[in-house]
Amino acid sequence: MRKATEFGVGLTLLLVAGGCGMSRYEFEPNRVYLRAQENITRVELSPVQRQDIQDILAFWFGTPDEPRFPALADVPMDEILDLELLQAAAGPVGSEEDGTNFGVYRRNCAVCHGITGDGIGPAGAFLNPYARDFRRGLFKYTSTLGPMTPPTDQDLRLLLERGMPGTSMPSYQLLADRDLDALVQYVKYLAIRGSVERALIVESVDHLRDADDRLVDVDFDRDSPERIAAALAELTPLISFLARPWLDAPSRVVEVPPRPEGWDSSEAVARGRELFAGQVANCATCHGDDGRGDVDTVDYDDWTKEYFDPQNPRRVHEYLALGALKPREMVTRNLQWGIFRGGSEPEDVYQRIFHGIPGTPMPAAPIKDADAPATDLRLTTDDLWDLVAYVLFLSSSGDLVANGSVASSNVSGQ
C-alpha cells in the first residue's frame, strides 16, 4: 500500500514537475559529504555558512552555463584547464553551422553523471555500476602512480573513446576530436571544483564553531569582485593543493614495460596461475582460483563507504534522503567473461594489476625494486606479465578452465 502511495505521489510530482523547475541548471551542493562531515565532527553548519561555501565556489568556478577557474599565483591553472574547451562543453546543447558543438557535456554525459558530476543524473539510480561521482577527484583507470594521483588527459580521453565494457559508460569514439577534448576538460573541471567543495566543507566544520562564524567576511551580492577575491586569497592555497596533482600527473605516468619474449606462452600462463593463487599476488582470495569471482566477499567502493557503514546500515537513510544512491556491494569481476572495464589489451590488464583500481578493494600489486634481494617475495614486472597471461588465458578459455581437467593439464602440467 505504501509503495502504491509513493508511486502515486511520484507520478503526480512527475506531471507537476514536468512543466517547471527542471530547466534551471545549477551545481548541487554536496549535501551527503557535508552531512557525513557534520556527523563526524558533531558540528552543524548554519544556512549562512553552507551558502558561503556555494558562493565561494560560484565565485571561483562559475556556473554550469559559464564555467571559469581562478588564477593562482603558484599554480598555472590555464595549463590544467582550457577555458575555451570548457565553455564548449558547458551550457545548453547547440551547434554552429560548421558543426562546432556546444553543451557537449549535457548532450553526452549529464543524464547519468548529473550536471554537478555527482553521478546522480536523472538515470543515475538505474545504472549498475553507478555513474562516477567526479567530485572526489578519484578515478579508477589511470596510468599514474598512486591511488590519489589524478589521471592524465590521455587517460580520460582513452576512456571516453573506448568506453567501459560491461557498464553503462559508452564508447564515444564517434565524437569529434574537439568534443572529446572538451569533455576531458570538463570532467577535470568538475573534479577540481568538487574537490575544492569538499575541502571547504572540511574547513568549515573544522573551524567554524559558532553559527555566526564565517569562512570569509564578505557580501557576495554587494561587494566588488576585487574585494571578494582579496578576502578569498587566504583560501586559495586549498585550490593550489588540489589542482597541482593534475598539473603533475603526466610526470607520474608509469610506462608499461614491453612484453617479454614468450609472455603468453603456456609456461607463462602456468607461472601466472601459480602467482594468481599464491600469497603475494593474492588474486584468488577474491577472484577465486578459476577467476570466476564467485568468492563470498562483502565490500563497498570508497564512494559508498563515505556515507554507508555496513556495521550500521540504518544510518544510511539520512543520506538517501539527501540524494545519495542506495549502496551496492562491490562484485568481484568474473575474469572468464573477458569483459575488462579498463581495457582488454595486455598492457591495459598489466596496468590494472600494477596500479590496482583506486576506490575499490582491488589493490595495487606489491612490486619488487630492481635492486631488491632475492629473498624479497614481492613481484617483478615479469611476474606481472605472467599474471596478465593467465588472466587473458582465463578470459579466452574460460569455459575450458571451468571444466577443471583442462585447467590442470593445459595450464599447470604442460
Added chain:
Amino acid sequence: MSEKEPRVETGEVKPSIDGYRPWPHRWALLVAWTTFPLIWVGGLVTTYDAGMAVPDWPGTFGYNLFLYPWQTWLFGPWDLFLEHKHRLLASLVGFLTIGLVIVVYRQDQRPWMRHMAVVALIAVIAQGVLGGARVLLVERQLAMVHGSVGPAFFAYCVALCVVTSRWWYQRKAVTGDPNGFQRVSVLSVAFLAYIQLVLGALLRHVPEAASTMYFEVAVWTHLVGAGLLLSIASILAILMFRGPVGDSSFRWLSYVLFLLVCVQIAFGCATWVMKYHWPTFVVQSSITRIYALIEAQGMLQSTVATAHAANGSLLLGVAVMLAVRVLRVHGGGLETKEMAAVAASSG
C-alpha cells in the same frame, strides 16, 4: 481505408454511393503517409539531440527556410542535415494539410468533416510553432511536448483517412457489441498507446537537471503501461479471433495491433540496453557478454531508439484506425445526417 467493398461477418453492406468522392480520402492518405516519415526524422532529431542545430526559426541561419543552400545542409554536419530536413518535411506536411482543407471543402459536404480538416490545419500550425518555440526559447521541455503532439497529429490523420474512406460511407451500424467491450478495449488501447508515447517522450527528453525520482517514476510508469497495453491488445486479439466482430477488418487490425505491441516492447527493451546497458537484475549474468560495450550514437543505438519512437506512432495510428472503425460500426449516431449530406451533394 480500403477502397474495396468490405467483407462483412455481421451487419449489412450499404449499396455503393454514387456521390462518394474519393479525393478527400486520397489527400488524407497523402498527409498521413508524409507525416510518418516526418515522425521518423523527428525521432532522429531527438536521438541525435539535434534540435538546436539551427538556432533560429522559422528561418535557417538567416535564410528563408526554402532558400537555404542545399549543398550546405545536404553535405554539412549531420545535426544540421537532420534538423533542416525535419523542417522541410514539416513544411511539406503543412502545405499538404492546407491542400486537404481545400479538397475537403470542395468535395465533402459533411460539416463535421470540414471542421476536422480545419482542426488538422490548426494542429499542424501549432505543432510547427511548438517546434519553433523550442528552438527560440532553448527549452527542452517544449521539445517533449513537440514530440508528443507529433504522434497525436499522425493518429488524427489516420482518423481522417478512415472517415473519408468509402468504407465509412458503406458501413452500417450493427449491434455486435452489446456490452460495449470492443469499444472500451479499442479506446483503452488507443488511449494507453498515446500515454505510452508521452511517457516515452518524457524519457527521451529528460531534462539533465531532473531528479532521479522523475526518471524512475517515468520509467516504471512506462513499464506498467507496456504491460497493460500488451494485456489489452492480447485480450482484444483473442476476442476478435473467437467471435463475430462486426467487420472483418477488426480482426486483422487487432492482430496487427498485437504484433506491433510485441515489436514495440522488444524495441523498448533493446533501446534501454543500448542506451543504459543491461538492467541490474541481469547485470551479473553472462548474458551481458552479448552486448558488453555501448557505442554512443552508433548506428544500431540510434536506429533502434528511433524505431521504438516511430513504431509507437504506428501503433497509435493502428489503434486509432481500429477505434474509429469500431465506433463507426458499433457507435451509431452520425449515419442519417451523413447520408443526407452525401445525397444532397450528389443530387
